[in-house]
Amino acid sequence: MLKNRIIPCLDVKNGRVVKGINFVDLKDAGDPVEQASIYDKGGADEICFLDITASNENRNTIIDVVNKTAEKCFVPLTVGGGIRTTDNIRDLLLAGADKVSINTAAVKDINFVKEASKKFGTQCMVVAVDAKKVSDGKWEIFTHGGREKTGIDAIEFSKKAEANGAGEILLTSMDKDGTKTGYDLELLKIITKSVSIPVIASGGAGNLEHLYEAIKTGGASAVLAASIFHYGEFTIKETKEYLKSKNVPVRL
Amino acid sequence: MLLTVVDYGVGNLRSIAKSIEKANSDNNLNYSVKVSSDVNDVKKSDKIVLPGQGSFKACREGINNISGLNNELNESVLNKNKPIFGICAGMQLFATTGYEEKKTEGLNWIPGKVVKLELGESDLKVPHMGWNEIKIENSSSVFKNLADNNHAYFIHSYEFIPKDKKIVSLSTNYGKDVVAAVSFKNIYGAQFHPEKSQNTGIKILTNFLNL
Numbered sequence: 020m021l022k023n024r025i026i027p028c029l030d031v032k033n034g035r036v037v038k039g040i041n042f043v044d045l046k047d048a049g050d051p052v053e054q055a056s057i058y059d060k061g062g063a064d065e066i067c068f069l070d071i072t073a074s075n076e077n078r079n080t081i082i083d084v085v086n087k088t089a090e091k092c093f094v095p096l097t098v099g100g101g102i103r104t105t106d107n108i109r110d111l112l113l114a115g116a117d118k119v120s121i122n123t124a125a126v127k128d129i130n131f132v133k134e135a136s137k138k139f140g141t142q143c144m145v146v147a148v149d150a151k152k153v154s155d156g157k158w159e160i161f162t163h164g165g166r167e168k169t170g171i172d173a174i175e176f177s178k179k180a181e182a183n184g185a186g187e188i189l190l191t192s193m194d195k196d197g198t199k200t201g202y203d204l205e206l207l208k209i210i211t212k213s214v215s216i217p218v219i220a221s222g223g224a225g226n227l228e229h230l231y232e233a234i235k236t237g238g239a240s241a242v243l244a245a246s247i248f249h250y251g252e253f254t255i256k257e258t259k260e261y262l263k264s265k266n267v268p269v270r271l
Numbered sequence: 272m273l274l275t276v277v278d279y280g281v282g283n284l285r286s287i288a289k290s291i292e293k294a295n296s297d298n299n300l301n302y303s304v305k306v307s308s309d310v311n312d313v314k315k316s317d318k319i320v321l322p323g324q325g326s327f328k329a330c331r332e333g334i335n336n337i338s339g340l341n342n343e344l345n346e347s348v349l350n351k352n353k354p355i356f357g358i359c360a361g362m363q364l365f366a367t368t369g370y371e372e373k374k375t376e377g378l379n380w381i382p383g384k385v386v387k388l389e390l391g392e393s394d395l396k397v398p399h400m401g402w403n404e405i406k407i408e409n410s411s412s413v414f415k416n417l418a419d420n421n422h423a424y425f426i427h428s429y430e431f432i433p434k435d436k437k438i439v440s441l442s443t444n445y446g447k448d449v450v451a452a453v454s455f456k457n458i459y460g461a462q463f464h465p466e467k468s469q470n471t472g473i474k475i476l477t478n479f480l481n482l
Contacts, residue, residue, distance in 0.1 A: 115285040140325035142426040
């Protein structure tokens with residue numbers, strides 16, 4: 020039986036791990052290579068690096084982090100942030116990434132996803148959908164780490180991403196991110212029903228029940244979380260044991 | 272001893288090389304692992320790893336685009352009997368024909384076809400992505416010392432249907448039994464990613480190095 024995945028996400032800035040509350044007020048939470056290695060040994064099903072300032076700064080820092088991580092970690096590694104060209108993707112895959120997460124470039128031009136998935140395969144194309152609720156039952160896509168409104172409907176965009184070669188959707192609720200009050204289950208339910216590719220739930224995890232709800236109620240194939248793991252509130256093992264006790268299939 | 276990871280433009284090559292290097296150093300073996308698109312390296316190698324990402328058609332084109340590579344792979348594998356390990360679409364290429372995007376000839380080393388993962392009425396997601404349990408089907412010198420509940424990491428939307436079921440070493444259950452690994456003479460392949468399957472994957476790669 021296929022297992023639901025637990026994915027710790029490391030937000031990386033200038034080669035260091037940070038995690039913001041609603042993307043501001045960043046705190047330093049350590050070395051990404053070291054952390055990734057701890058998560059790998061602790062039973063994480065995948066590891067995600069999000070280069071949060073890659074849009075403006077030097078890309079080589081993250082390549083270096085990926086390079087070093089690939090020497091130590093033998094679980095899938097997803098890298099996102101600032102990916103604009105197929106060369107960016109190839110550089111990351113060559114450094115040791117297994118998947119790339121595309122956000123702004125996909126929103127700007129969905130053909131980029133199409134072209135890249137043809138070249139590298141849908142299996143490594145994660146399209147990151149950052150959505151914010153604008154009215155009842157309606158969510159809009161935001162880009163640039165949640166700073167820019169696009170007017171694009173999140174549900175329509177997710178379907179379009181799938182049709183153009185996304186292998187997976189990383190769905191972040193901008194309303195919930197950093198709040199620790201749980202994932203946006205309403206949004207999650209709608210998106211997981213709208214697409215047939217796996218959806219990773221992101222944004223809002225504050226306790227283990229939130230992860231359970233995202234899988235059980237929201238239909239997520241995987242759950243991504245940052246703070247609850249980084250600051251040692253829960254280990255990956257505790258998380259999986261909890262989910263297992265609630266009959267969620269996990270790899271233990 | 273030289274092991275070449277064939278670089279024909281696709282795949283998470285460094286991940287693969289690093290996992291083989293780990294299998295090599297953990298077991299005090301003496302392989303040097305080279306990621307290369309040079310046909311001469313394939314020629315000189317003792318063992319070959321054929322990665323694969325992207326569509327069957329794209330992988331086939333990737334091989335065709337390197338002059339002499341197809342011939343040297345045939346020579347190394349079929350005439351010199353060098354052990355080869357195909358990963359994901361790399362394994363699928365061993366088949367006679369693939370049907371992704373359009374009908375494409377494979378390397379035709381293992382009679383069979385590669386078709387879209389057909390799951391009938393189920394609401395299971397495609398691609399089949401994530402950790403799934405492997406089940407031992409037939410004994411193999413590479414897919415050995417494993418247990419039925421070991422997990423491996425899969426990402427694929429197409430499946431290999433070999434003509435002869437006896438060459439299936441491992442299967443996995445995703446709505447039905449899906450081929451997870453094959454062994455045929457000196458030809459080995461996994462639908463999952465051993466380089467991303469932690470200890471289970473390293474064990475399999477170690478077995479391959481130990482052949």
